[in-house]
Amino acid sequence: MQTATQNVQAYRASLLYFHADPALVETAHAWHEDGLLLVADGKILTAGDYAALQGEVPPGVEVRDYRGKIIMPGFIDAHVHYPQTDMIASPAPGLLPWLESYTFPTERQFADPAHAAQVAEFFLDELLRCGTTTAMVYCSVHPQSVDAFFTASERRGLRMIAGKVMMDRHCPDFLRDTAESGARETEQLIQRWHKHARSLYAITPRFAPTSTDAQMQLAGELARTYADTYLQTHVSENQDECSWVKTLYPQARSYLDVYDRYGMLRPRAVYGHCIWLDDGDRARMAETRAAAAVCPTSNLFLGSGLFDFERADQAGMLMSLATDVGAGTSFSMLQTMNEAYKVARLKGSYLPAMRMFYLATLGAARSLQLDGTIGSLAAGNEADFIVLDPDATPLLARRRVTCNSLEEQLFALALLGDDRAIAATYAAGQLVHERKQG
Known part of the structure; x- marks a missing residue:
């Protein structure tokens, strides 16, 4: 149990990932506004609402707090x-x-x-x-x-x-x-x-x-x-x-x-x-x-x-x-x-923005016959994920205030975002990029 506890990483943020093509399925995504992502040994353990999953965080494991940001597949x-x-x-x-x-x-x-x-x-x-x-x-x-x-x-x-x-x-x-x-x-x-x-x-x-x-x-x-x-x-x-x-x-x-x-x-x-x-x-x-x-x-x-x-x-x-x-x-x-x-x-x-984010994540994984391996936050996938910052630039931050839906927020990120919107990048559960502050 000690070894398992040491290997677990926990992240709190909004979570977004897909289970189907938004062009074919009306609700093709999973969205947890206050979410918890658990990772161990380079793989996704689980992803869901923080309130429902917080009890699964092993004792002594610090939760990395990314609230206000969006975690999604790389x-x-x-x-x-x-x-x-x-x-x-x-x-x-x-x-x-x-x-x-x-x-x-x-x-x-x-x-x-x-x-x-x-x-x-x-x-x-x-x-x-x-x-x-x-x-x-x-x-x-x-x-x-x-x-x-x-x-x-x-x-x-x-x-x-x-x-x-x-x-x-x-x-x-x-x-x-x-x-x-x-x-x-x-x-x-x-x-x-x-x-x-x-x-x-x-x-x-x-x-x-x-x-x-x-x-x-x-x-x-x-x-x-x-x-x-x-x-x-x-x-x-x-x-x-x-x-x-x-x-x-x-x-x-x-x-x-x-x-x-x-x-x-x-x-x-x-x-x-x-x-x-x-x-x-x-x-x-x-x-x-x-x-x-x-x-x-x-x-x-x-x-x-x-x-x-x-x-x-x-x-x-x-x-x-x-x-x-x-x-x-x-x-x-x-x-x-x-x-x-x-x-x-x-x-x-x-x-739509949902379709574009799908094509850059699960849709791409399906094209490569790698769905179930990458492109999702579903349990068992490799823990390749990014932390998107909706407030990365003054214009994005101002635009976010007037967004009335997740689609609108993602659309603003797609049309106004660039490398500055990537707060952090993780590969196999390891931090491989973190945006410099200031």
Whole structure:
């Protein structure tokens, strides 16, 4: 009993988490205005009303008092490039020239393990400062970039998904692997990192234009051989890119069909962007349980287009929100919600705040087939959670006074919040970020 008491942590705050998609279920969330969260050994023990649960706090355990703030699951970023941290906010007239002018020269530096390690540390600092506890991360083509990333994330006890980019054509020689070397290095990295501590591996062909038929075939074979790994890539981001793919793969029905032909549509496959899909593509994604990572700040920045939330919902597609740094312009999932809301409005639909917070937590976990592990405060989940401060800025504090509902308060946080609204971030029950006061 003594050991159990020593391991228990208790937190008092308002609690918010989801058990269903608010677009499908009227009351899809749990809300405890005066709540108590109990954690032990990196897992959630229970969450509920303080009045009902206070007797479960073991003697001698101090309750961390966050009253006036909201504890919720940590944010999940489903698509982000850590090697592009230093080139965020780089000007270019579109995706393809942006890749040539900034992305490829920046990623070249990740041949240096020391550089990769330094950027990985800063990148993870930024994620945690913004309340992101899990991300699906693109590394560079260099295996050492993956080693640097997972070494840094495991030191912090984080649940992260990442993989080495595979790229054997239409890129500079200094970033080009071969079909064989890309597959061999990927398999070695899977064996080294997948399910090691809290790390998970993602097979990562950059996108169809930068992989030959041979590399795509080998990536598909790896995805079948290691069926519990992840797969991440890009699809239908930009109309010029879509036209290019059509010339490279004239036999394919669509850009998405290119990946389907190589066996890459399956659960735990996450496709960045998905803007220019047709209804057949959306139906196929829903059927295979492949997921879309919606990247609003990136899509607006590069002028790529507007994701169609309504058609994705009609098809029953899995989806989540993503920053897509460095084309994305913020590490903050709150800022990403801000732009997602506007993208939805421009496409004629509406995203309530509840839906946006769902997509950044449980919805993302479901897209990653990790519900029951992360994305919730339900008992048994890993204790990755954040403390949101509704009074983080003078404007937020003033706006909160006039909020008449939880939806309105969350909407204000989504539209006006940023990293300053994250008072603290916890991973596996350990404090990994705390906002500096003053």
